[in-house]
Amino acid sequence: MSQISRRQAIAILGALGFGATAAACAGPGGTTAPGGATGPAAPATGAVTGKVSFAHWRGEDKAVFDELIKRFAALHDGVEVVQDISTSNDYNAQGLQKVRGAAIGDAFATFRGAQFKNFTEAGIYAELKGSKAAANYQPGLLTAGQSGQNQLGLPYQVVFPMPMANADLFDKAGAEIAPKDWDGFLAMCEKLAASGVIPISWPGGDVGNGGQLFNCMIANNAPVDDMCAQIEQGKLKCTDDWFLKMLGQYKELVPYLQPNATGTAVEPAQNLFSQGKAAMLATGSYHLAAVRGLGAKFPIELVFPNTSDGSGKFEGAYNATFILGVNSASKNQAASAAWIDFLSEPENAGYYANQTAQHVAVNNVEYTNADLKRLSPWLDKKTALAARFQFQNLDVRNAVEASATAVISGTSPEQAAEAAQKIVDERL
Amino acid sequence: MSTHTNMAAKRKATDSRTETDAAKGRRRSPTRVNPALYLFPLPAVAIIAFFLVMPTLQAFQYAITDWNGFSATFNYVGLDNFVRAFTKDSLFTNALTNNLKFVLMVVIAQTAFSLVLALLLTKNSRGSILLRALFFFPTILSSVSVAFIWKFIYDPNFGLANAVLGGVGLEALQGSYLGNNSQALYWVAVTQVWFHAGQMMVVYIAGLQAIPRELYEAAEMDGAGRWQQFKSITWPFVAPATSIVVAYTTVQSFKAFDLILGIAGNPPKQSLDILSTRIYSTFANSEFGYAAAQSIIFMAMIALVTWLQRRLLRLTPKGE
Numbered sequence: 001m002s003q004i005s006r007r008q009a010i011a012i013l014g015a016l017g018f019g020a021t022a023a024a025c026a027g028p029g030g031t032t033a034p035g036g037a038t039g040p041a042a043p044a045t046g047a048v049t050g051k052v053s054f055a056h057w058r059g060e061d062k063a064v065f066d067e068l069i070k071r072f073a074a075l076h077d078g079v080e081v082v083q084d085i086s087t088s089n090d091y092n093a094q095g096l097q098k099v100r101g102a103a104i105g106d107a108f109a110t111f112r113g114a115q116f117k118n119f120t121e122a123g124i125y126a127e128l129k130g131s132k133a134a135a136n137y138q139p140g141l142l143t144a145g146q147s148g149q150n151q152l153g154l155p156y157q158v159v160f161p162m163p164m165a166n167a168d169l170f171d172k173a174g175a176e177i178a179p180k181d182w183d184g185f186l187a188m189c190e191k192l193a194a195s196g197v198i199p200i201s202w203p204g205g206d207v208g209n210g211g212q213l214f215n216c217m218i219a220n221n222a223p224v225d226d227m228c229a230q231i232e233q234g235k236l237k238c239t240d241d242w243f244l245k246m247l248g249q250y251k252e253l254v255p256y257l258q259p260n261a262t263g264t265a266v267e268p269a270q271n272l273f274s275q276g277k278a279a280m281l282a283t284g285s286y287h288l289a290a291v292r293g294l295g296a297k298f299p300i301e302l303v304f305p306n307t308s309d310g311s312g313k314f315e316g317a318y319n320a321t322f323i324l325g326v327n328s329a330s331k332n333q334a335a336s337a338a339w340i341d342f343l344s345e346p347e348n349a350g351y352y353a354n355q356t357a358q359h360v361a362v363n364n365v366e367y368t369n370a371d372l373k374r375l376s377p378w379l380d381k382k383t384a385l386a387a388r389f390q391f392q393n394l395d396v397r398n399a400v401e402a403s404a405t406a407v408i409s410g411t412s413p414e415q416a417a418e419a420a421q422k423i424v425d426e427r428l
Numbered sequence: 429m430s431t432h433t434n435m436a437a438k439r440k441a442t443d444s445r446t447e448t449d450a451a452k453g454r455r456r457s458p459t460r461v462n463p464a465l466y467l468f469p470l471p472a473v474a475i476i477a478f479f480l481v482m483p484t485l486q487a488f489q490y491a492i493t494d495w496n497g498f499s500a501t502f503n504y505v506g507l508d509n510f511v512r513a514f515t516k517d518s519l520f521t522n523a524l525t526n527n528l529k530f531v532l533m534v535v536i537a538q539t540a541f542s543l544v545l546a547l548l549l550t551k552n553s554r555g556s557i558l559l560r561a562l563f564f565f566p567t568i569l570s571s572v573s574v575a576f577i578w579k580f581i582y583d584p585n586f587g588l589a590n591a592v593l594g595g596v597g598l599e600a601l602q603g604s605y606l607g608n609n610s611q612a613l614y615w616v617a618v619t620q621v622w623f624h625a626g627q628m629m630v631v632y633i634a635g636l637q638a639i640p641r642e643l644y645e646a647a648e649m650d651g652a653g654r655w656q657q658f659k660s661i662t663w664p665f666v667a668p669a670t671s672i673v674v675a676y677t678t679v680q681s682f683k684a685f686d687l688i689l690g691i692a693g694n695p696p697k698q699s700l701d702i703l704s705t706r707i708y709s710t711f712a713n714s715e716f717g718y719a720a721a722q723s724i725i726f727m728a729m730i731a732l733v734t735w736l737q738r739r740l741l742r743l744t745p746k747g748e
Contacts, residue, residue, distance in 0.1 A: 009466045013473060017481070089694040093712035096498055118714050122498040205607050206693050260584030263607020265693075268585045394713045395519060398695055405697070409609060426516050 040127040040150055043326045043333035049078040050332045052339050055098065055105030056083070057091035058322070060289070064355040072342045079335050081107075088208075096122060099327060106330035107339050109156070112144050112321045113389030114397075116153060119325070125152035126326040126333060133324075133337075133344035141361035144320040144385070153323035154344060156352075158359040160302050160318050160378055161212040161284035161386050164291070167299040169197055169279040177301055181310040182249060188303075189256040192279045200253065201278035203269035204262035204405055211388055211401040213282045215319070216305045219384040220312030221246040228390035231400060234428045238403060238421040239414075247413035249307050250404045262409045270294055284319075288357040288371050300371055302378055316378060319386035320361055399423035490720035497716035509721030520722060522698055523706035524729070526613055527682060530702060531733065533617040534681040539673050542625045543666070546632030547658075560633070563626035571623070575690025578619040582606050582691075606692065609699035616691060616700060620684055628673045635669030636662065674741065675734050682730050703729065 054065070062083060069081040084104040086095065092111060096118050099105035108124075110116045119125060128134050129151035134142065137154055145153030170177050170188075173195035179185040192199040203209045218227060221242050230236040237243070258264060258272055266283065273281035274294035280303055281287060288300065304316040324343065326336045342348055349362035354369040359379060367373050391397035403420035407413050491509055495502035513520045545563055549556040566574065581588045582605035590602040606612045639661065647657050685704035692700040695709045703726045710719035 009463075012466070017477065089689075093694070093708065096714075100498060114713075118496075118498065121496075207695060207697060208693065258585060260604035260607050262609075263582065263584045263604035265579060265583060268583045268587075272585060394695070395709065398697075399519075402697060406609075409604075409607065422518060426518060 040123065040125055040152060040328060042128075042131070043126045043330075043337040045337075046334035048076040048335045048338040050080070050335055052079065052081045052106045052332055052335045053084050053102075053104045054081055054339065055086075055091075055095070055108040056322070057086055057088040057095075057109070058356075059085050059087070061352070061356050064352055067355075068343065068348055068352065071348070072339060075342070076335070076338065079338075081339055095119075096124070099124060100329070102327045102329040102331065106327050106332050106336040108325055108327060110153060110323045110325065111389070112155065112319060112323060112386075114392045114394055116145070116323055117147075117392055120147045120152055124325070124327055124329070125150075126328045126330075126337075128152065128154060128326065128337075128340070131337070131341070133341045136344045136346065136349075136362050136364075138361055138363055141320045145323045145325075153325040154340065155320035155323045155361050156343065156349070157286075157322040158318055158320055158361050158379065159284055159286040160316060160359075160375070160383070161215045161286075162317055163200065163213070163216075163280040163282040163303045163305065164273070164285065164287065165280050165301045165303045166273065166276060166278075166296075167301050169195070169276065169298070170301075173197070173279070175279075177303060179303070179306055181312075182305075182307050183309075185305050185307075186252060186256075189253075193256060197276070198258045198272060198278040199256035200258075200280045200282050201264075201269045201272040202253075202257050202261050202282040202408075203264050203266040204257075204408060205264050206266040206269075207398060207401070209266040209269075209283045210405060211397075212284050212386075213305070214388050214401050214404060215317040215384070215386040217246050217249060217307055217404070218387050219314045219317055220306060220308040221249075222387070225384065226390055228387045228397070228400070229392075231424060232391055232393060232396050232427075234424070238400060238417040238424065244413050244417055246307065247403060247407045247416055250407045251413060254408055257408065262405055285375060286358060292357070292371070299374065302375055313382070314384040315381045316383040317386055318378070318383040319389065321389075393427055396424050396427055487720045487723050490717050491724050492721075493717040495717045496714045497711070498714070502717065505717070509718045510725065512718065513722055513725055519698065519701065519709075520706055523701045523703050526700070527702040527729075528733075530613055530617055530620075530684065531678055531681040533614065534620050535674055535677050535737075537617065538621045538625050538628055538677050539670065541621060542628035542673060543632050543670075545625065545629040546636055547662075549629070550633055550636045560626075560629070563629055565626065566623050567627040569623075571686040572690045574619065574623050575687050578622075579606075579691050582615055606700070609697070612692075612697075612699045616684075616688065619691065620681065620687060623687070624677070624680060628677065631669050631673055631676075632666060635666040639665045670741075671738065674737055678734055678737060679730055682726070682733075 054069075058065075062085060065083055069083075072081060073079055084098075086098070091098075092115060095108075095110065095115060099108050099119075100122060110119050125147075127150055128145075129149075131151075133154055134151055141155055141158060142151060144155040145151060165177055167177065169192065173191045175188045175191040175195075176184065177188075179188050189199040202213065223236075223242055224230060227236055231238065254261075258269075258278060269278075269281060269283070270287060270291055271294060272278040274291045274296035276296075276298065281291065285302060291300070302316065304314075306312055306315075324340050326333055326340060330336050343352070344362055346362055346364040346366075349360045350365040350367070352358075353360045353365055353367060353372060357369055357371055359367070359372060359376070367376055388397060388401065391400070399420045403413075403416040406416040406419065411419075492504055492506055493502045494505050494509075549560050549563075569577075580586075584590055584602070584604050584607060587605070589605065593599065593602045603611070605615050643661050644657055647661060652660065682702075683704055684702065685708065688696050688700055688702055688705050689708075694705075695701070695712075696705050701709075703722070707719050707722045707726060710722055
């Protein structure tokens with residue numbers, strides 16, 4: 001065997017390094033997803049068999065989905081559905097990179113708003129317009145899964161991002177559970193405080209959950225329904241009067257929140273509510289199962305902090321999310337589409353809803369869960385689609401919502417609004 | 429005797445090989461080795477090239493684009509991303525300021541605290557060994573566990589800190605901790621020091637135990653007090669250990685990503701946003717080009733701060 005010198009070895013390693021450099025210089029970007037160039041196509045048809053990866057972030061729903069998977073597999077020989085679950089934070093941050101290319105996520109879910117938009121732009125969704133599944137949904141709720149003329153996703157869950165109320169504490173305090181205007185809401189809080197409980201438990205230390213109250217506070221204050229989209233586009237400003245009025249109303253809530261509310265994480269806020277120390281939990285109906293799990297036995301209602309003088313357009317707020325889709329890059333689109341069809345059947349959607357205590361957007365579902373039954377009238381009320389998910393830029397969303405937290409921690413509405421607007425302006 | 433014989437035999441064999449090479453007309457380089465030896469580092473080199481060098485080089489390329497992370501197309505934007513970071517992005521400059529403050533607090537507190545602990549626990553007595561293990565314990569915990577433990581401690585409603593203060597009649601000192609924007613970073617710094625001081629203590633103990641006892645005995649005979657002994661013997665001898673502690677703590681504090689996300693949630697609020705969490709938020713916001721530029725600034729910042737520390741503190745003796 002011939003021998004080589006150190007210099008030759010260095011030359012070889014240098015060549016390798018040069019190769020690595022050249023490889024690194026391959027530009028970013030990549031192949032366009034199948035739907036990207038020509039527009040989305042319907043999922044391929046074929047035999048319902050093989051493995052389907054279902055990517056989502058609802059770890060708490062795993063057992064319920066496992067049962068549904070078992071039922072699905074019983075209908076189709078040779079099909080296997082596996083759940084690829086990430087935490088909601090990870091899924092929000094990295095979901096697109098994980099699902100793109102369909103290494104996982106033959107079928108998947110997305111959050112409404114920025115994530116749905118990014119998935120749409122990346123051409124990941126197959127077209128579900130006219131599909132068997134889409135026909136099962138309430139038409140008004142399907143809009144959250146539309147892009148232009150395409151029905152790309154099916155928003156599975158309907159949640160109410162409004163404060164949950166302990167009806168027993170309201171009765172005891174003699175407080176009206178459905179205030180008609182802002183003065184009524186404050187009077188209600190005053191009665192609750194006078195009865196010796198914390199009126200509102202608010203997780204101000206948790207950006208995601210603390211921000212849900214924003215959906216209610218902005219709904220009747222804004223001059224238009226797409227107010228957050230317009231803030232992001234620079235058409236409306238955080239320094240506008242209506243926005244300042246909303247921040248002023250946040251300031252009026254301070255005496256009714258638990259002490260040090262801006263440092264409270266979501267779990268302690270849930271505990272205050274479930275232990276009967278707080279009359280309301282200002283997150284949303286998606287925490288029903290969690291507070292029941294913490295031992296809450298009292299009847300739960302929803303309260304809309306109506307910021308208007310009684311002439312407000314909306315009676316509440318809702319969100320249609322967990323937007324189901326079929327991956328356009330999936331090698332097993334037939335089985336993936338069949339899985340989405342299966343989930344969208346009223347019987348299966350009902351099972352999911354009742355087991356997870358979440359309303360669904362599917363028609364003709366029978367709610368047997370006591371909490372869902374009690375809150376079902378909200379499905380028919382005039383509620384505003386949760387505004388915070390109109391933001392496409394997460395930095396803008398966080399900055400705008402942070403203005404409310406800043407006011408609660410003592411900053412003046414004007415200063416908080418200016419600070420938020422500065423960040424919005426930087427991203428216009 | 430036998431060793432001498434072996435060496436002579438080896439020398440003879442080497443001489444005869446050299447003569448054979450000379451006879452064949454070629455001179456054997458002392459650096460020539462069997463080429464098979466060069467294959468051994470290749471797997472490591474390949475792994476480093478693929479997982480470290482290439483992504484780093486790619487980051488430089490991405491940093492001059494407006495790539496969103498998923499599009500097939502992108503534009504080259506020159507140095508715009510770097511200009512934006514420093515002049516048009518108050519979230520980035522806020523994260524940078526927070527990070528520098530955090531590094532400063534943690535480096536000073538952790539270095540001082542770990543040195544004091546090491547000085548108190550240098551002796552190998554049973555009590556010292558037990559306490560060392562106790563102080564080292566947080567180091568073996570995962571950062572997510574540490575974050576959750578301290579999140580509970582700092583909770584204003586059910587947390588240990590307020591409960592203890594309330595229990596001893598100091599309700600006036602109860603606070604919001606992480607909820608107070610002007611204090612939140614300090615409380616996370618306390619957590620970081622608790623988390624890693626034990627590890628740095630071990631580095632210092634190793635340095636302290638290497639100092640010859642005779643020096644202290646001689647100093648005592650000369651009438652030197654405790655402080656003089658520390659100043660003239662201990663500190664110069666632990667300078668290399670300090671250098672390691674400071675450099676490691678700096679890098680650790682810049683990269684306190686998981687601790688911050690665990691304790692403050694994702695995304696963290698502005699008062700707890702540091703460079704690594706900001707970069708993550710930018711990636712999550714589908715601004716890959718801009719996030720890559722931020723990553724390069726981040727790398728440069730760590731290198732610069734570490735270099736400045738070594739220069740300014742003069743912790744490394746000349747020639748090392």
